[in-house]
Amino acid sequence: MKFDFDSQYFNIEQTLDCGQIFRFFKTDDGFTVYSAGHICRLIEGKGKITLISDDSDYFFNFFDLGRDYAPIIEQATAFDIPLLKKAAQQYKGLRLLNQDKEEMIYSFLISQNNNIPRIKSIISNICRGLGTKCRFENEEYFAFPTTSQMVAGEISFFKSCGAGYRDSYLFETSHEILKNGIAHLQKLSTPELKKALMSYKGVGGKVADCISLFGFSRHDSFPVDTWIEKVYREDFGGTLENREKISEFFQNTFKDISGYVQQYLFYGKRQEL
């Protein structure tokens, strides 16, 4: 199925390259994106983006296409922080994705003390090893493994994928989710959700915030990693040392647009804006 969208507030590269998603790649005429067991292609045209997918409803929600970003950018720009003003104006097309919850849990388990190219590579290896083989328009690809597929992976398998010492995190957390599911997490408040996510092996405060933001669409979450800590010191003149407290500072400042601001700042800092 094929649809066109106005690209004023939808920039493919900004949306895919800002660190919220690990399964996509560039093609000759655009990008291919994977999410859970779904696939889509994005092609940039004049003032529009063409989306070709196996499930248009899924990707309408995935790319958050029902949301008006103009007021978010307006609010973000109102703060007197040069980096944020620049980033929010320049990255008007950066959209926060609504991603698969379990895919986010397993993906961000791998992210800790790691870099984005390696995270992508490890996830790709895991999909190839455990995911269902699918086909879309003559392209073969592997879905992200479901939890019942993840538990088929031994610790040695995850290590062979490049996960390093995070192999046991993937093993133990997938078994825990197989046992109890994640349905009960939905109804929790954002602070309760964070605490619940942190009970998984390998999930600390920062990873919990990422899962909360990207998987559960909790836009009042503010993940603090090494880059955001750098932003905090250099662009906000902050002096706190504890990352949990830095996250609270940002949450108290940006409230319900925390997640958007966090992405503008993270991407802006990495692009040396």
Add this chain to the structure above:
DNA sequence: TACCAGGACGTGC
């Protein structure tokens, strides 16, 4: 060689 990357865990206090 040492340091860094979307940090978290275990131990000791």
Add this chain to the structure above:
DNA sequence: GCACGTCATGGT
């Protein structure tokens, strides 16, 4: 509760 050492792996 907090500080500190340690944990694979590949790139610079």
